[in-house]
Amino acid sequence: MSEVQSESEAHSPLASPGAFTDLLGQVRAIEALRTRVRTGTHHPSMILHGPPGVGRRTLARVYARGAFCVRPTAAGEPCRREDCHHCARFDRKPRGLGYLEYDPGGTPDSAHVDEFLKTRKGLLDDRSMIVLVDADEYGDRVLDRFLKTLQGTSISFILLARDERRLPKPIRSRCDSFRLRPLARDDAHAFLRARLPSAPPDERALDVLVGAGEGLPGRMAEQVARLPGESGITLDGVRRALALTWPEEMSAFWRALLDREIPADAVPRLPGADEPSEQVRRVRVILQHLRAPTTPGAARDPALLYREAALLDEPIARLRRCAGPRHGAFEEMWRRLAHVWTSGDLIDGDALVAAVQRSRRVVSGGVEG
Numbered sequence: 382m383s384e385v386q387s388e389s390e391a392h393s394p395l396a397s398p399g400a401f402t403d404l405l406g407q408v409r410a411i412e413a414l415r416t417r418v419r420t421g422t423h424h425p426s427m428i429l430h431g432p433p434g435v436g437r438r439t440l441a442r443v444y445a446r447g448a449f450c451v452r453p454t455a456a457g458e459p460c461r462r463e464d465c466h467h468c469a470r471f472d473r474k475p476r477g478l479g480y481l482e483y484d485p486g487g488t489p490d491s492a493h494v495d496e497f498l499k500t501r502k503g504l505l506d507d508r509s510m511i512v513l514v515d516a517d518e519y520g521d522r523v524l525d526r527f528l529k530t531l532q533g534t535s536i537s538f539i540l541l542a543r544d545e546r547r548l549p550k551p552i553r554s555r556c557d558s559f560r561l562r563p564l565a566r567d568d569a570h571a572f573l574r575a576r577l578p579s580a581p582p583d584e585r586a587l588d589v590l591v592g593a594g595e596g597l598p599g600r601m602a603e604q605v606a607r608l609p610g611e612s613g614i615t616l617d618g619v620r621r622a623l624a625l626t627w628p629e630e631m632s633a634f635w636r637a638l639l640d641r642e643i644p645a646d647a648v649p650r651l652p653g654a655d656e657p658s659e660q661v662r663r664v665r666v667i668l669q670h671l672r673a674p675t676t677p678g679a680a681r682d683p684a685l686l687y688r689e690a691a692l693l694d695e696p697i698a699r700l701r702r703c704a705g706p707r708h709g710a711f712e713e714m715w716r717r718l719a720h721v722w723t724s725g726d727l728i729d730g731d732a733l734v735a736a737v738q739r740s741r742r743v744v745s746g747g748v749e750g
């Protein structure tokens with residue numbers, strides 16, 4: 382890493398909501414941050430942690446806007462009035478106010494930190510606020526360098542982390558910490574509706590989008606960007622756009638695998654995917670479903686959400702027929718198949734073919750460990 386990457390000089394209003402009321406979920410964190418803004422209390426420094434895409438940086442920016450506003454509202458919101466010098470300036474040139482984002486895009490070294498601080502020296506004063514993006518990637522020494530260098534100033538930090546526990550304990554003990562969580566279903570739907578071109582979309586299509594994006598605003602926004610904009614948002618359209626159409630192929634594979642009419646040494650072809658690991662994951666998703674079927678609206682994998690029952694019922698029926706009527710035979714056969722497909726060495730095409738062969742032997746009654 383040779384040069385210091387620039388923190389965002391200006392945020393587009395769309396990419397960066399202006400007020401807490403623009404945000405969904407994160408009730409506890411937002412309440413605490415509103416109190417900070419309302420009372421003008423911006424210490425101690427704080428940690429915002431949660432999975433990537435959950436909205437850590439967005440929340441940091443909204444809070445910072447409130448912190449820099451000269452006349453925040455009684456509810457703890459930035460005023461957003463045109464005559465508020467700071468609110469207007471925050472959109473155009475936040476660093477001029479003393480708001481900096483340090484985003485090294487990986488694991489920085491101490492020299493990188495030193496250079497960042499040296500080149501920003503003129504921008505820092507007592508009201509400054511520095512956001513440390515992916516702070517849990519820095520390592521203790523680099524993080525220490527940051528905080529020690531600025532010790533004795535009243536600069537406040539917002540540390541963004543995926544996993545709070547990876548931050549040094551002394552730092553954690555001196556910070557307020559807020560865990561951000563994926564959006565609940567209603568909030569996630571509201572988030573999507575605000576971004577989709579056509580309304581009203583199919584609720585089931587929304588659920589698939591939420592599932593594929595794991596309820597994370599950043600991930601869901603990416604999914605929306607992959608949809609064809611002009612046509613209506615349908616369940617099938619969403620599945621196609623997000624490459625969630627694989628269960629048809631995988632179901633056909635399982636039907637062939639469990640077909641006792643086919644000779645035991647005939648090996649059905651495992652449907653392709655970008656990576657062998659994804660092929661294996663898909664086999665496991667179906668296998669899991671064969672053991673513990675969920676209702677169509679409750680499937681854990683977004684590709685299985687709202688699938689017609691027949692798609693997966695038939696492989697289940699075949700597995701039962703293969704296992705025979707003996708009590709516990711179905712479970713036993715399932716366990717043997719699971720043993721084949723949870724092996725750690727399913728890493729390439731040859732290993733996958735071997736796993737399919739072993740599965741064939743299991744279902745046709747051959748001995749298989």
Ligand SMILES: [Zn+2]
Nearest residue numbers: 450460465468
């Ligand atoms: Zn203002």
